[in-house]
Amino acid sequence: MLTSNLGYPRIGLKRDLKKVTEDHWAGKATMQELLAVGDTLRRANFEAQRSRGIELMPCGDFSYYDLALDTALMVGAVPKRFGWRPGDPVDLDLEFALARGAKGAQACEMTKWFDTNYHYLVPEIEGPFTLTQNRSLAEFQFFQRALGVKTKPVVLGPFTFIALARNASGRPAHELLRALTPVYAQMLGELDRAGVEWVQMDEPALVLEQPAAALAALLECYRDLAQAKGRVKLMLQTYFGGLADAWDTVMALPVEGVGLDFVRTEENLTDLRGRGFPRDKALGAGIVNGRNVWATDLPAALQRLEAIARHVPQERLWVQPSCSLLHLPINRSLEKELDPELKSVLAYADDRLDEVRTLAQGLGQGRAAIAEELAENQRVLRAWRSSPRHTDPLVQARLRDLKENDLKRQSSWAVRHERQAEALPLPPLPTTTIGSFPQTADVRRERDRWKRGASAEAEYKEFVRGKIRELITFQERVGLDVLVHGEFERADMVDYFAEQLQGMAFIQGWVQSYGSRYVRPPLIYGDVSRPRPMTVEWFSYTQGLTQKPVKGMLTGPLTMLKWSFARDDIPLEQVAYQLALSIRDEVSDLEAAGARIIQVDEPAFREGLPLKRRHWPDYLRWAVRAFGLASAGVRDETQIHTHMCYAEFNDIIEAIDAMDADAISIEDSRSAGKLLGAFERFKFERAVGPGVYDIHSPQVADKERMKAQLRAAARVIRPKLLWVNPDCGLKTRDWKETAPSLENMVATAQELRQEMNLVGS
Numbered sequence: 001m002l003t004s005n006l007g008y009p010r011i012g013l014k015r016d017l018k019k020v021t022e023d024h025w026a027g028k029a030t031m032q033e034l035l036a037v038g039d040t041l042r043r044a045n046f047e048a049q050r051s052r053g054i055e056l057m058p059c060g061d062f063s064y065y066d067l068a069l070d071t072a073l074m075v076g077a078v079p080k081r082f083g084w085r086p087g088d089p090v091d092l093d094l095e096f097a098l099a100r101g102a103k104g105a106q107a108c109e110m111t112k113w114f115d116t117n118y119h120y121l122v123p124e125i126e127g128p129f130t131l132t133q134n135r136s137l138a139e140f141q142f143f144q145r146a147l148g149v150k151t152k153p154v155v156l157g158p159f160t161f162i163a164l165a166r167n168a169s170g171r172p173a174h175e176l177l178r179a180l181t182p183v184y185a186q187m188l189g190e191l192d193r194a195g196v197e198w199v200q201m202d203e204p205a206l207v208l209e210q211p212a213a214a215l216a217a218l219l220e221c222y223r224d225l226a227q228a229k230g231r232v233k234l235m236l237q238t239y240f241g242g243l244a245d246a247w248d249t250v251m252a253l254p255v256e257g258v259g260l261d262f263v264r265t266e267e268n269l270t271d272l273r274g275r276g277f278p279r280d281k282a283l284g285a286g287i288v289n290g291r292n293v294w295a296t297d298l299p300a301a302l303q304r305l306e307a308i309a310r311h312v313p314q315e316r317l318w319v320q321p322s323c324s325l326l327h328l329p330i331n332r333s334l335e336k337e338l339d340p341e342l343k344s345v346l347a348y349a350d351d352r353l354d355e356v357r358t359l360a361q362g363l364g365q366g367r368a369a370i371a372e373e374l375a376e377n378q379r380v381l382r383a384w385r386s387s388p389r390h391t392d393p394l395v396q397a398r399l400r401d402l403k404e405n406d407l408k409r410q411s412s413w414a415v416r417h418e419r420q421a422e423a424l425p426l427p428p429l430p431t432t433t434i435g436s437f438p439q440t441a442d443v444r445r446e447r448d449r450w451k452r453g454a455s456a457e458a459e460y461k462e463f464v465r466g467k468i469r470e471l472i473t474f475q476e477r478v479g480l481d482v483l484v485h486g487e488f489e490r491a492d493m494v495d496y497f498a499e500q501l502q503g504m505a506f507i508q509g510w511v512q513s514y515g516s517r518y519v520r521p522p523l524i525y526g527d528v529s530r531p532r533p534m535t536v537e538w539f540s541y542t543q544g545l546t547q548k549p550v551k552g553m554l555t556g557p558l559t560m561l562k563w564s565f566a567r568d569d570i571p572l573e574q575v576a577y578q579l580a581l582s583i584r585d586e587v588s589d590l591e592a593a594g595a596r597i598i599q600v601d602e603p604a605f606r607e608g609l610p611l612k613r614r615h616w617p618d619y620l621r622w623a624v625r626a627f628g629l630a631s632a633g634v635r636d637e638t639q640i641h642t643h644m645c646y647a648e649f650n651d652i653i654e655a656i657d658a659m660d661a662d663a664i665s666i667e668d669s670r671s672a673g674k675l676l677g678a679f680e681r682f683k684f685e686r687a688v689g690p691g692v693y694d695i696h697s698p699q700v701a702d703k704e705r706m707k708a709q710l711r712a713a714a715r716v717i718r719p720k721l722l723w724v725n726p727d728c729g730l731k732t733r734d735w736k737e738t739a740p741s742l743e744n745m746v747a748t749a750q751e752l753r754q755e756m757n758l759v760g761s
């Protein structure tokens with residue numbers, strides 16, 4: 001039996017990679033300095049894994065930006081706009097150009113890696129493939145030279161590469177895969193000659209539901225690779241779920257190993273029991289969770305591993321994490337301020353490796369050999385589970401006593417719509433923003449000062465009040481109809497609430513979000529409740545400054561859930577309801593404080609969708625219920641808005657409707673009206689604000705463009721139901737384009753009211 005790892009966080013314990021990379025971009029660090037830090041990190045990462053007893057060490061999991069991008073460069077999938085031609089070198093400058101854009105060439109698109117919060121660069125396929133440089137070989141040789149060891153190159157597999165890429169070639173996917181295969185074959189051949197033993201081919205796309213034709217193409221591809229690869233052995237690595245329908249095809253592939261995720265769902269274990277495992281393959285058993293931070297229940301995991309081992313002899317079994325450890329913070333030693341009891345039940349990347357080694361030892365030598373570890377693990381977990389600190393009988397009782405009616409508004413949308421129009425007269429095509437305004441340097445500086453304890457709370461609050469006053473003056477001058485307070489007090493839309501909720505906590509460990517951007521997702525460790533109002537003070541202050549309606553601004557339960565590390569001892573559905581209850585309390589306090597419009601943002605609503613479509617209905621069921629629980633406790637006259645952005649909504653439009661918000665604002669300025677098609681087909685009857693101002697662009701929003709977009713929208717949505725707003729919050733924008741853009745937006749609405757004869761109606 002072997003212990004193995006799939007990938008280790010690249011960023012360094014002290015965010016080393018971020019610092020040197022950003023310095024390099026700013027011209028403050030040379031390429032040599034950047035590469036030197038990369039070398040140091042690779043060695044340190046190797047040592048961290050080796051010292052924890054990992055035998056099969058990954059290489060090539062390190063990247064200066066992103067692995068999908070590295071792979072694209074390796075196979076020559078470089079969009080023409082970057083001026084690169086086959087035969088030209090590929091280097092880090094080119095990599096950064098693709099990632100960040102370069103003179104006149106727009107950066108490649110970035111999107112979420114499966115259902116994680118990591119973003120990869122979407123490869124674009126235009127022309128033929130060619131092996132530009134064998135990065136796997138270079139990485140393998142780096143460790144061979146530097147440390148005299150043989151590592152296991154990690155490669156993004158050809159099937160998943162094609163599945164994730166944007167196909168601009170006009171050729172069908174199976175043809176692209178056929179064209180790509182020889183490049184991979186050549187790469188593997190070179191690895192063979194260099195003495196590589198195992199290659200880990202990451203093929204997570206196999207846990208998505210794949211049509212039979214795609215699986216046939218997969219089989220053809222791996223048959224060709226088997227012909228060409230020589231003695232190199234392939235571990236076909238899957239993660240983030242079960243193989244399900246792809247099981248038989250994958251097991252029939254001519255590869256020497258298959259890696260399976262035994263943590264995420266029961267599917268793989270069930271299939272292993274039911275169908276057995278081929279005799280010609282090694283099994284990579286993903287047994288500890290690479291996606292969440294809670295310590296593994298070791299006896300339970302060992303039992304699972306023993307169950308797995310009944311189907312594969314130990315000499316063909318690898319014990320490993322469920323996926324790359326990229327998605328975890330690195331080491332708990334940084335958590336100096338965390339409550340010790342909580343810290344004791346966390347497991348970061350390094351802890352996962354300890355767990356792997358312990359479990360492997362337990363399987364190989366029997367439980368007695370790890371008796372101490374098991375006892376300590378059980379002691380800690382038992383203490384945690386029985387600790388009263390994170391269980392809240394009140395929250396549990398409230399959830400038990402919920403009535404179906406609590407999730408529903410009192411009246412139908414149509415009735416509410418009438419009542420709201422009376423209670424809150426607004427012009428047709430009302431104008432508003434999504435919430436945040438430019439977080440200028442002074443805003444960030446004052447917040448930091450206060451957080452560090454360098455300024456008094458009273459002083460900080462006075463600063464924020466000043467900002468709000470300026471913003472109200474600005475919004476009134478521009479002529480917006482529904483105002484906001486600007487969210488200056490929030491560094492982050494999840495953290496701000498997490499900080500104030502019972503049952504959530506902050507960590508110091510960073511996780512890569514993309515490139516040099518890292519995040520610290522908060523923990524949901526216990527029953528969640530809201531001890532006191534979180535936003536009412538700022539709302540009341542703001543509403544007191546103006547006659548116009550001010551929106552209450554909240555983050556919804558599904559977004560809170562998706563952007564945190566959630567507890568896994570109760571179903572996510574229950575965690576979502578607990579978060580929803582807290583938001584519900586806030587909604588009702590805002591209403592009591594005079595808010596006539598309350599916006600509950602759910603930008604991550606769609607991200608929460610399971611990877612397999614057949615699991616969608618269940619998620620959508622409870623997601624809609626959680627949103628209802630958060631928002632439905634208000635009077636008919638109170639208008640609930642929600643906001644979503646940057647995703648495909650067409651296939652969940654019914655669920656969006658079922659959320660039963662009174663109005664919804666959705667990013668639309670880049671999608672060329674795609675969204676409207678869905679509204680048309682579904683006959684969507686609620687107020688809609690299709691974003692008309694592209695907030696990711698530093699350009700001033702153009703009146704004629706916005707008009708055209710709204711005219712198109714008015715053909716699908718009754719003009720009386722249309723709102724006029726930007727795509728998303730303005731937090732990352734500069735005032736110099738924000739002010740004229742919003743002026744144009746308001747003028748657009750005014751002129752269209754005339755044009756459409758809506759004035760006074």
Ligand code: GLN
Nearest residue numbers: 434435436601603729730
């Ligand atoms: N209200 C938030 C803001 O304006 C919404 C952000 C988002 O959708 N991501 O910043």
Ligand code: ZN
Nearest residue numbers: 603645728729
């Ligand atoms: Zn948004």
